[in-house]
Amino acid sequence: MREVAVIGVGCTKFGEKWESSFRNLFVEAGALALEDANISGEQIDEIFVGNMSAGRFVEQEHIGALIADYAGLATNNIPATRVEAACASGGLSFKQAYTAVASGMSDIVVAAGVEKMTDVGTEVTTDVLAAAADREWEGIAGVTFPGLYAMIATDYMNRYGLTREQLAQVAVKNHENGAKNPNAQFRKPITLDTVLNSTLVADPLRLFDCSPVTDGAAAVILAPLERAREFTDTPVKVLGCGQASSSIALHDRKDICTLDATVAAGNRAFQMAGVERKDIGFVEVHDCFTIAEICAIEDLGFCKKGEAGKLTEDGQTAIGGKIPINPSGGLKACGHPVGATGVKQVYETVKQLRGDAKGRQIDTEIGMTHNVGGTGATVVCHIFGRV
Amino acid sequence: MSVARFWRKQQNRYNLIGTHCTTCGKYFYPPRAFCPDCRRDGKIVDHQFKGTGKVVTYSIIRSSSGDFKLLTPYVLAIIELDEGSRLTTHLICDIDKVKIGMPVKRVFRKLGEEGSSGAIHYGTKFVPA
Amino acid sequence: MVGIISYGAYIPRYRIKVEEIARVWGANGTEISRGLGVYEKALPDMDEDTITISVEAARAAMARRKIDPVEIGAIYVGSESHPYAVKPSAVTVGEAIGATPVMTAADYEFACKAGTAAIQTSMGLVKSDMVTYSVAIGADVAQGEPGDALEYTAAAGGAAMIIGNKDPIAEINHTCSFTTDTPDFWRRENKPYPRHGGRFTGEPAYFKHVIGASKMMLEKMGTKPSDYNYAVFHQPNGKFPVQAASMLGFTKDQLKAGLAVTYLGNTYSGASMVGLSAVLDVAKPGERIFMTSYGSGSGSDSFDLTVTDVIDSDVFDRNAAPTVSALLADKKLVDYAVYAKHKGKVVMME
Numbered sequence: 030m031r032e033v034a035v036i037g038v039g040c041t042k043f044g045e046k047w048e049s050s051f052r053n054l055f056v057e058a059g060a061l062a063l064e065d066a067n068i069s070g071e072q073i074d075e076i077f078v079g080n081m082s083a084g085r086f087v088e089q090e091h092i093g094a095l096i097a098d099y100a101g102l103a104t105n106n107i108p109a110t111r112v113e114a115a116c117a118s119g120g121l122s123f124k125q126a127y128t129a130v131a132s133g134m135s136d137i138v139v140a141a142g143v144e145k146m147t148d149v150g151t152e153v154t155t156d157v158l159a160a161a162a163d164r165e166w167e168g169i170a171g172v173t174f175p176g177l178y179a180m181i182a183t184d185y186m187n188r189y190g191l192t193r194e195q196l197a198q199v200a201v202k203n204h205e206n207g208a209k210n211p212n213a214q215f216r217k218p219i220t221l222d223t224v225l226n227s228t229l230v231a232d233p234l235r236l237f238d239c240s241p242v243t244d245g246a247a248a249v250i251l252a253p254l255e256r257a258r259e260f261t262d263t264p265v266k267v268l269g270c271g272q273a274s275s276s277i278a279l280h281d282r283k284d285i286c287t288l289d290a291t292v293a294a295g296n297r298a299f300q301m302a303g304v305e306r307k308d309i310g311f312v313e314v315h316d317c318f319t320i321a322e323i324c325a326i327e328d329l330g331f332c333k334k335g336e337a338g339k340l341t342e343d344g345q346t347a348i349g350g351k352i353p354i355n356p357s358g359g360l361k362a363c364g365h366p367v368g369a370t371g372v373k374q375v376y377e378t379v380k381q382l383r384g385d386a387k388g389r390q391i392d393t394e395i396g397m398t399h400n401v402g403g404t405g406a407t408v409v410c411h412i413f414g415r416v
Numbered sequence: 417m418s419v420a421r422f423w424r425k426q427q428n429r430y431n432l433i434g435t436h437c438t439t440c441g442k443y444f445y446p447p448r449a450f451c452p453d454c455r456r457d458g459k460i461v462d463h464q465f466k467g468t469g470k471v472v473t474y475s476i477i478r479s480s481s482g483d484f485k486l487l488t489p490y491v492l493a494i495i496e497l498d499e500g501s502r503l504t505t506h507l508i509c510d511i512d513k514v515k516i517g518m519p520v521k522r523v524f525r526k527l528g529e530e531g532s533s534g535a536i537h538y539g540t541k542f543v544p545a
Numbered sequence: 546m547v548g549i550i551s552y553g554a555y556i557p558r559y560r561i562k563v564e565e566i567a568r569v570w571g572a573n574g575t576e577i578s579r580g581l582g583v584y585e586k587a588l589p590d591m592d593e594d595t596i597t598i599s600v601e602a603a604r605a606a607m608a609r610r611k612i613d614p615v616e617i618g619a620i621y622v623g624s625e626s627h628p629y630a631v632k633p634s635a636v637t638v639g640e641a642i643g644a645t646p647v648m649t650a651a652d653y654e655f656a657c658k659a660g661t662a663a664i665q666t667s668m669g670l671v672k673s674d675m676v677t678y679s680v681a682i683g684a685d686v687a688q689g690e691p692g693d694a695l696e697y698t699a700a701a702g703g704a705a706m707i708i709g710n711k712d713p714i715a716e717i718n719h720t721c722s723f724t725t726d727t728p729d730f731w732r733r734e735n736k737p738y739p740r741h742g743g744r745f746t747g748e749p750a751y752f753k754h755v756i757g758a759s760k761m762m763l764e765k766m767g768t769k770p771s772d773y774n775y776a777v778f779h780q781p782n783g784k785f786p787v788q789a790a791s792m793l794g795f796t797k798d799q800l801k802a803g804l805a806v807t808y809l810g811n812t813y814s815g816a817s818m819v820g821l822s823a824v825l826d827v828a829k830p831g832e833r834i835f836m837t838s839y840g841s842g843s844g845s846d847s848f849d850l851t852v853t854d855v856i857d858s859d860v861f862d863r864n865a866a867p868t869v870s871a872l873l874a875d876k877k878l879v880d881y882a883v884y885a886k887h888k889g890k891v892v893m894m895e
């Protein structure tokens with residue numbers, strides 16, 4: 030296997046983007062990444078695009094070809110593949126791109142992610158997202174995604190004594206980071222009271238415990254490490270990659286509070302990277318709901334089960350803390366265009382490692398991403414390092 | 417859910433018919449045709465669950481869609497059946513009464529319908545026992 | 546001898562007070578309640594209908610007695626509110642109690658007496674040895690136009706009777722019917738609510754048929770009202786059955802056990818059947834029950850039953866399912882707005 034580096038990154042602003050169509054979002058992010066890598070379209074060998082549900086959000090399938098066409102690359106007959114793993118589609122798209130370069134199949138590869146969620150109403154969105162769970166045996170029972178994570182939160186709070194305030198602190202911290210991220214959907218800091226007084230969505234989770242509905246796209250460009258310097262002075266190397274699956278339904282997990290696929294994917298990534306938890310300068314974790322960030326910190330091995338609430342309360346997950354989590358603002362504040370999120374996490378990590386994360390910069394050599402599909406049926410982790 | 421898709425699992429949904437692996441003794445509801453532990457060595461037979469169990473965890477859904485809109489707010493719960501299998505259900509219960517560990521039993525209810533002129537889907541939900 | 550092998554009732558948990566309905570229409574609730582002899586009525590949850598009520602009632606009957614569902618050869622569901630205009634409710638009941646596929650089934654409609662009509666059909670099949678057991682169900686999520694007199698009473702509930710001839714808990718000594726074409730109450734195809742003839746539903750309709758059938762029964766059996774321990778009459782309100790009883794010479798005491806309407810309302814096809822269930826909840830071996838149903842349009846089915854020792858024996862467990870009074874006691878009162886939502890009176894977009 031060849032060593033692989035990220036040589037360029039691009040990301041649209043996240044939010045309700047009424048003027049942007051699905052294809053415009055992708056083209057915008059792709060163009061930014063190309064510009065960042067200082068390459069032209071002809072140099073690209075292959076495209077992967079993560080997308081959860083264009084079929085239901087914009088009634089469009091065959092996304093690979095559409096993207097290649099509107100990126101102006103169909104004239105070169107470029108191979109283009111859509112990757113789907115619900116909210117982990119982006120992270121998985123990156124993994125496919127990484128594998129393509131590492132294997133020697135392709136040299137310059139785009140890993141993108143895109144989701145256009147606001148062309149349908151909240152109700153339809155809720156139903157589309159519920160398809161990431163088991164439609165046959167969870168969907169029919171009336172699950173919503175906030176509801177599934179709320180059941181994790183109920184179990185967790187009951188067993189580990191996590192307080193409502195500790196949970197709210199996750200959102201407060203992420204909004205604080207998001208305020209410093211020009212691409213974030215929400216750029217205003219909030220207080221504990223904002224979270225605690227926000228409307229209940231699925232007890233015990235409130236509006237400000239939830240990631241929002243978001244339009245957006247992100248794209249990154251990968252190349253063999255040995256060629257990276259042709260394009261950039263600040264390549265970021267992929268140190269480790271781990272993917273894992275678990276039961277599609279939450280009720281079939283051995284432990285409802287443990288996303289065992291996170292444990293497995295994390296361990297695989299660490300093993301491959303040959304680094305330890307203490308070497309990691311920050312993690313972009315999949316905080317689709319505040320409880321998800323609590324579980325992720327623990328399941329990735331940064332503290333024991335039951336301790337992430339305290340860690341958060343003590344400010345150790347903020348920028349400047351022991352293990353900063355979600356400097357981008359996370360899914361909570363930066364927004365969560367489901368198929369794009371995993372690639373946005375890579376975008377943020379590269380920005381951080383290059384020293385380009387103005388106002389929210391963490392001084393470190395190594396960063397990590399953690400992207401979850403469904404309630405943890407698919408998890409993809411990557412570890413990145415400066416070269 | 418389309419007519420054929422629903423009908424295919426109708427017996428399971430009406431009568432809590434799941435499966436049982438006679439090789440390792442595990443029970444499955446929702447049914448599995450393949451034991452995840454024994455895989456090809458597992459011998460799977462149908463099993464009718466008694467329909468009693470207890471609440472493992474729950475939430476109260478305040479924002480929902482489709483068939484559940486009129487039922488909102490409602491209790492969503494994971495139930496552990498006495499035989500050991502777990503499932504997700506709408507738990508019909510006053511929203512301030514639900515508790516972890518609460519005993520529950522099955523009832524027969526409408527699960528949804530395809531609009532006012534479409535097929536009606538029936539099946540099992542749970543109530544406090 | 547042919548009789549009831551087991552029985553079960555089901556009443557949804559939700560109730561609305563007659564006074565609360567009256568409040569919405571600016572009527573005097575206290576007066577209406579007293580006039581009708583009905584104080585509360587049951588309404589369905591949003592995921593309940595005649596089929597779910599029928600299944601719950603049938604399962605309650607199955608719970609009280611070990612019956613191999615495969616031996617059930619017929620299921621009839623009587624109702625005015627079958628969820629489908631075309632597609633039988635009875636097949637869903639059959640599937641849900643494990644009686645399919647070797648059985649016959651059909652849905653009945655004869656206004657409020659479709660349930661007792663199902664008992665008579667079942668008796669015929671059992672007596673002719675065509676089936677071992679037949680299940681007769683009367684259930685309704687009764688309709689009444691908002692603001693109409695019916696709205697104060699139209700209620701949800703039902704009961705199931707398993708009919709057979711091997712060791713019944715109550716033998717059916719005889720049944721007879723009195724039927725004419727009397728347009729006192731009807732619902733036309735595609736209309737959501739029934740219409741009725743006001744006071745015409747009384748004397749030439751309810752009373753003529755209930756008294757007609759009951760007198761035929763007493764005559765045929767050579768009995769007098771005092772020979773019975775209990776009497777059950779169709780109960781569209783609390784007044785008619787009391788009046789019919791006194792016209793025939795039955796006492797209030799004989800009526801009491803089977804008069805469920807007061808805090809239940811009129812469950813249409815379920816009404817006499819739930820009344821009979823309430824009697825079976827308390828009846829002792831050797832006691833005799835008189836029952837006459839009424840269905841608009843019009844007809845009455847009369848029954849003469851004797852409770853057997855089996856009801857107290859090991860093969861029958863009354864406590865395996867809730868009694869009518871237990872079902873009535875487990876309730877949640879709602880206001881008219883919630884009632885309107887439950888009854889689908891709040892118009893939603895599809």
Ligand SMILES: CC(C)(COP(=O)(O)OP(=O)(O)OC[C@H]1O[C@@H](n2cnc3c(N)ncnc32)[C@H](O)[C@@H]1OP(=O)(O)O)[C@@H](O)C(=O)NCCC(=O)NCCS
Nearest residue numbers: 116151158174175230236237239240241242317365403479
């Ligand atoms: C939580 C949720 C139900 C809220 O949707 P909604 O009720 O339609 O909210 P609205 O769009 O009406 O927004 C109301 C207000 O709250 C804000 N808002 C919406 N979602 C928000 C969020 N997650 N956090 C903070 N504010 C939010 C809106 O900007 C709006 O503010 P305004 O009044 O100042 O304009 C929805 O965002 C959701 O479903 N999120 C979860 C997404 C998800 O499941 N993703 C997949 C996870 S794997």
Ligand SMILES: [Zn+2]
Nearest residue numbers: 437440451454
């Ligand atoms: Zn097995």
